[in-house]
Amino acid sequence: MAFKSEELAKAYWRENIGLVLKLLAIWFLVSYGFGIILVDWLNQFTFFGFKLGFWFAQQGAIITFVILIFVYVKRMAALDNKYEVHEE
Amino acid sequence: MDIQTLTFIIVGLTFALYIAIAIWSRAGSTNDFYVAGGGVHPVLNGMATAADWMSAASFISMAGIIAFAGYDGSVYLMGWTGGYVLLALCLAPYLRKFGKFTVPDFIGDRYYSQTARTIAVLCAILISFTYIAGQMRGVGVVFSRFLEVEIATGVIIGAVIVFFYTVLGGMKGITYTQVAQFCVLAFAYLVPAIFISIYMTGHFLPQSGFGGTIAEGVAGEGNFLLARLDGLSEELGLAAYTEGVRSKIDVFAITCALMVGTAGLPHVIVRFFTVPKVHDARRSAGWALVFISLVYLTAPSIAAFAKVNLINTLNGPELTGVEYENAPTWVKNWEKTGLITWEDTNGDGKMFYSGDERNEMTVDRDIIVLANPEIADLPAWVVALVAAGGVAAALSTSAGLLLVISTSISHDLLKRTLAPNITDRQELLSARIAAAVAIALSVWFGIHPPGFVAQVVAFAFGLAAASFFPAIILGIFHKRMNSTGAIAGMVVGVVFTLSYIIYFKFISPELNTAEHWLFSVSPEGIGTVGMLLNFIVAVAVHKLTGDAPQQTQELVESIRYPRGAGGAVDH
Numbered sequence: 001m002a003f004k005s006e007e008l009a010k011a012y013w014r015e016n017i018g019l020v021l022k023l024l025a026i027w028f029l030v031s032y033g034f035g036i037i038l039v040d041w042l043n044q045f046t047f048f049g050f051k052l053g054f055w056f057a058q059q060g061a062i063i064t065f066v067i068l069i070f071v072y073v074k075r076m077a078a079l080d081n082k083y084e085v086h087e088e
Numbered sequence: 089m090d091i092q093t094l095t096f097i098i099v100g101l102t103f104a105l106y107i108a109i110a111i112w113s114r115a116g117s118t119n120d121f122y123v124a125g126g127g128v129h130p131v132l133n134g135m136a137t138a139a140d141w142m143s144a145a146s147f148i149s150m151a152g153i154i155a156f157a158g159y160d161g162s163v164y165l166m167g168w169t170g171g172y173v174l175l176a177l178c179l180a181p182y183l184r185k186f187g188k189f190t191v192p193d194f195i196g197d198r199y200y201s202q203t204a205r206t207i208a209v210l211c212a213i214l215i216s217f218t219y220i221a222g223q224m225r226g227v228g229v230v231f232s233r234f235l236e237v238e239i240a241t242g243v244i245i246g247a248v249i250v251f252f253y254t255v256l257g258g259m260k261g262i263t264y265t266q267v268a269q270f271c272v273l274a275f276a277y278l279v280p281a282i283f284i285s286i287y288m289t290g291h292f293l294p295q296s297g298f299g300g301t302i303a304e305g306v307a308g309e310g311n312f313l314l315a316r317l318d319g320l321s322e323e324l325g326l327a328a329y330t331e332g333v334r335s336k337i338d339v340f341a342i343t344c345a346l347m348v349g350t351a352g353l354p355h356v357i358v359r360f361f362t363v364p365k366v367h368d369a370r371r372s373a374g375w376a377l378v379f380i381s382l383v384y385l386t387a388p389s390i391a392a393f394a395k396v397n398l399i400n401t402l403n404g405p406e407l408t409g410v411e412y413e414n415a416p417t418w419v420k421n422w423e424k425t426g427l428i429t430w431e432d433t434n435g436d437g438k439m440f441y442s443g444d445e446r447n448e449m450t451v452d453r454d455i456i457v458l459a460n461p462e463i464a465d466l467p468a469w470v471v472a473l474v475a476a477g478g479v480a481a482a483l484s485t486s487a488g489l490l491l492v493i494s495t496s497i498s499h500d501l502l503k504r505t506l507a508p509n510i511t512d513r514q515e516l517l518s519a520r521i522a523a524a525v526a527i528a529l530s531v532w533f534g535i536h537p538p539g540f541v542a543q544v545v546a547f548a549f550g551l552a553a554a555s556f557f558p559a560i561i562l563g564i565f566h567k568r569m570n571s572t573g574a575i576a577g578m579v580v581g582v583v584f585t586l587s588y589i590i591y592f593k594f595i596s597p598e599l600n601t602a603e604h605w606l607f608s609v610s611p612e613g614i615g616t617v618g619m620l621l622n623f624i625v626a627v628a629v630h631k632l633t634g635d636a637p638q639q640t641q642e643l644v645e646s647i648r649y650p651r652g653a654g655g656a657v658d659h
Binding site (some may be wrong): 032040 | 152159160165166169170172175176177178182193295296299301302312313314330331336339340343344347365367368371373374377378381384385388470565645649650651652653
């Protein structure tokens with residue numbers, strides 16, 4: 001056991017899951033939300049020559065995905081350090 | 089120099105490079121053969137993953153599909169990138185900490201069951217094989233077009249090359265070869281796009297250029313390109329480019345099947361065993377997506393430019409049709425392959441492309457990327473470069489898949505199940521024999537394809553979504569999940585999905601329309617339903633059969649934090 005106590009292990013896992021769920025909510029919103037469910041409504045707005053819903057479906061979602069992963073990498077590294085379970 | 093000679097030179101040079109790398113990094117031990125000794129830098133690993141991942145379907149066929157399907161083509165863009173978020177957040181770090189070679193290894197150990205392992209091996213072989221059968225066809229198409237050989241010869245030449253560096257190099261050879269292949273394919277994809285963007289809209293960046301206005305001297309100048317495309321589509325009786333015709337639920341299901349399938353593909357997952365640390369596994373997934381985005385953010389612009397260009401060159405700027413006598417050379421070139429045809433139905437001697445009864449052209453959507461530089465009248469070396477890129481995309485993916493098939497058989501099936509006493513040497517030898525047999529079979533499927541490349545590839549994703557993804561997710565996030573539940577889930581998921589696909593594609597293809605589909609989900613999206621079934625069955629069976637043993641639950645606890653991750657180890 002790398003954690004000092006059972007409670008710390010649980011707290012680490014809880015924070016991890018919380019972060020993942022938050023990021024997955026954004027992941028769902030930009031692709032399934034903006035790109036599919038709300039696409040017709042968003043298409044009334046334009047964004048640099050693109051209909052907004054169409055843009056999310058073809059480009060916006062992908063750009064958001066990349067950002068999400070790097071945010072995750074950074075936040076998880078901080079979390080690992082906080083609970084002292086990072087790799088030596 | 090003509091296009092033919094230039095193609096030979098450029099494709100030849102890139103081949104020499106790949107083979108040189110494969111020989112230079114010849115694998116010594118089994119560990120090297122499978123996972124490059126766990127010592128590949130995350131940025132390089134990300135690049136290799138990107139090449140491994142982007143197949144002939146991504147490179148050759150995706151932009152063409154988008155050009156013809158418009159908004160509906162977005163399912164591929166979102167579906168084939170969104171899976172990396174799932175991979176990075178929910179799979180890669182934990183599987184890396186687990187530290188075994190393959191997905192069936194994880195499933196077998198996590199579910200403490202030989203049966204679970206064997207089912208996982210069979211699923212891995214089924215998925216990889218479905219996928220590689222499509223790739224070999226892709227290799228064959230590119231070779232036969234640009235080297236002007238029979239498709240069968242093209243498939244065989246490609247197969248020999250793939251066999252060489254898979255078998256000689258193993259994973260390490262593949263990793264560095266794939267880095268080179270990524271560079272070739274990304275360059276080949278971006279260069280024509282930049283040229284065309286400057287010509288069409290005056291924008292240097294194609295990714296934002298297709299939102300711009302049409303440049304001077306091009307039909308429709310001053311209008312927004314996408315608005316012009318919507319207008320043209322309406323005039324020609326086609327669906328508006330920026331709106332789709334598929335039902336929302338089907339778009340949702342296909343996107344989900346492709347995303348989840350990406351996260352469950354064994355040849356992609358195995359990539360994350362090849363980095364030194366858990367932290368690197370997370371970063372690797374991010375870098376892979378950065379490199380993939382280079383191509384995927386460009387694809388929709390290539391699609392839009394190509395569609396406008398196609399309409400302009402076939403129908404003329406006034407949309408009155410172009411005399412067949414004056415047809416551009418690319419039309420004549422591709423007519424020889426039978427992928428473009430013209431039938432002068434109204435007898436006026438002019439070509440006309442539309443979505444209604446005025447239409448006189450059939451244009452195969454798979455030629456768009458390859459023909460695009462010719463359509464835009466780009467220099468011959470760009471055309472040759474695109475050929476090299478197509479070959480790189482098809483070869484890199486085939487090699488990765490072949491490795492999964494050969495390790496599944498030699499490592500998972502032989503060493504772990506049937507003949508546990510074989511030596512390292514014998515294991516390596518059987519991996520090579522398995523690769524040879526797999527490639528011989530895929531050559532046969534490449535010459536006698538069971539369907540369109542992109543379709544076959546999409547089915548591989550559906551199968552991965554319905555089999556592996558739930559078993560891995562439950563294995564990590566539901567520590568009490570037991571083997572009976574996981575096995576039942578995998579079997580139900582994969583059998584359901586496979587039956588649905590076989591029913592609509594092979595048994596009753598005439599019924600393959602929205603009103604006959606279950607919940608109006610097409611065979612391409614059915615993996616989503618299969619995945620949900622897998623989850624439901626697994627959880628229900630678990631409720632009835634009790635928790636996983638304490639030892640397994642402790643194992644699951646231990647993969648949930650990074651400290652103590654060693655290199656990938658054998659048992």
